[in-house]
Amino acid sequence: MRLITHNMLKCHVKNCTDPDKQFPLRFKDAKLEQIEAERNDEFLVRMLPRIEWAALATTANELGIELPKEVPANPADDDAFLQGLHTAIMEMHVKEGSMLCKGCGHEYKIAKGIPNMLLAEHEI
């Protein structure tokens, strides 16, 4: 699972409703692997508006991946920024571990790189 996918995941337990705590989910015991990928600047720039930047930057930093706190004014012309973004969202994979909701504490597991967002009937 790439961090770009993590940026799209939000706790959906029925009684967990505090939007400030449901997202982003916090990694626990995350096992990371970097797999090189070809960089496509045009795609990265196009993807930027779909990303919750603060959540991505915080999460990346917690995992020891450097990202600036804010998106620079001209991201398309900022090579260092684009390289950092590419590494963070395209090359870093979380292979094992889990993601915790800061609101209700629900633990979503990640196994073999696949997050499990399924809930039990009573949690939906």
Next chain:
Amino acid sequence: MGLPTPDTAHLRRPEYATVYEPAEDTYLLLDALESDRESLQALRPAVCVEIGSGSGCVSAFLGQVLGPHCALIISTDINPAANAATKETAARSAAHAVPLEQCRTRFVQGLDARLAGSVDVLVFNPPYVVTPTAEIDSTPEASAWAGGEHGREVLDQLLPQIPALLSPAGRFYLVVIEENKPEEIAQILAAHGLQGARVLSRRAGREHLSIYRFSRGCAE
């Protein structure tokens, strides 16, 4: 027509016994995506989602249609064997250069809040077979095809959510059979502001299969 069908030979392995193998419905969907190749590329999608990816054949094919490194594709399935099969299909495919991500969930649960208004291409080959309601999700295999009354019970849970998921130029590709009452499906989505039309159909044995494509505004 040029794009190769993704290699799903690994589905013969016992760990994938519960995963739906590509069949006529799958291939019709591939054909619809391939014939829309130009307009799909012109859309410049950033985020694509396939719900119920099964073998991963369609997700991997969509990756080939769009081309390398230019879109994120998220494939969901409730069956962990299907998630794993999709991952392997993606890895074997010529589309491996496209970020193909998997998530175990029902429909888009856990993703829907963040993906609202953000999905450029949404694809769903639902469990459309007409069955007794009790058969729905009775086994991992049944989850792939058992659709309950009119083959619509699973799809109908998702339909009202679709307009909110799509980006302004977003598209939704859906596989149906005649028993699903596709015109009624189109009416339901029209009430939510989506226009749709049948883009391809084919008879396969007893099934009269069609692909519908929905979007906001005119449907070409």
